[in-house]
């Protein structure tokens with residue numbers, strides 16, 4: 001029984017592979033770029049279903065990222081290859097309004113998986129703690145976080161907790177048809193996150209209110225203009241509004257969700273270089 005983990009270079013996938021191996025599972029990691037993967041991996045691009053046949057051979061369970069391009073063809077091939085259960089990394093925003101770009105892409109992926117008739121579990125995290133990794137460069141160089149929204153709240157979720165929920169869904173019975181909405185355990189502002197980074201690395205970290213156009217340009221380096229607009233809109237909506245939290249991580253894994261301060265300690269090397 002082989003479990004295929006797509007997106008091997010992703011934070012969640014990497015943590016998931018380690019957790020499944022530690023649990024004695026037979027795992028195959030796959031990446032669009034296996035040569036650049038820190039884990040041994042085979043080729044699999046969700047947006048190019050024709051590339052997936054070798055990766056899918058002998059696989060009964062599958063963890064996949066929400067890549068709407070090619071998803072129908074990919075899921076069809078997975079089911080034909082014998083996959084019986086798909087755990088999809090979706091997003092809390094999948095239930096947001098229909099016009100939102102982030103909501104749409106995750107809903108499209110969920111619909112393709114559910115429409116295939118295969119058993120599924122949807123893991124829907126809120127904002128990731130890893131979203132603050134882009135702050136590391138200015139923390140290292142200038143001792144500051146640069147962001148336009150110091151008072152925006154979020155309940156950042158640790159990638160290891162997302163992976164722990166996905167691991168349970170893949171290896172235990174009882175998770176088919178479940179939708180798991182995951183958040184970190186507490187709402188923090190971005191200004192407080194900067195302070196927590198400072199506490200973790202042992203020197204104070206300031207906060208510089210960044211120009212919005214500069215922020216949009218930075219976001220546009222890794223995503224589409226629609227998704228960048230959506231990220232900015234959600235940040236603005238979160239100003240002064242504590243983020244709701246869920247206890248799903250603890251309910252599914254039996255362990256309390258890891259707080260942002262713990263995440264920074266786990267990633268302190270990124271902020272000190």
Ligand SMILES: NC(=O)c1ccc[n+]([C@@H]2O[C@H](COP(=O)([O-])OP(=O)(O)OC[C@H]3O[C@@H](n4cnc5c(N)ncnc54)[C@H](OP(=O)(O)O)[C@@H]3O)[C@@H](O)[C@H]2O)c1
Pocket residue numbers: 006007008009010011012013030031032033037044045046047048065066067089090091092124125126127128130131159
């Ligand atoms: N950031 C957030 O706040 C947030 C919130 C809710 C949900 N999410 C979901 O979580 C995802 C990010 O997870 P993460 O932090 O683990 O990601 P990450 O570290 O940024 O890595 C994303 C990984 O997705 C994989 N991927 C992307 N397109 C792919 C494709 N066409 N075929 C196969 N794999 C593909 C890639 O793996 P390879 O390069 O190895 O192929 C990539 O490394 C987002 O895309 C979103 O769907 C994010």
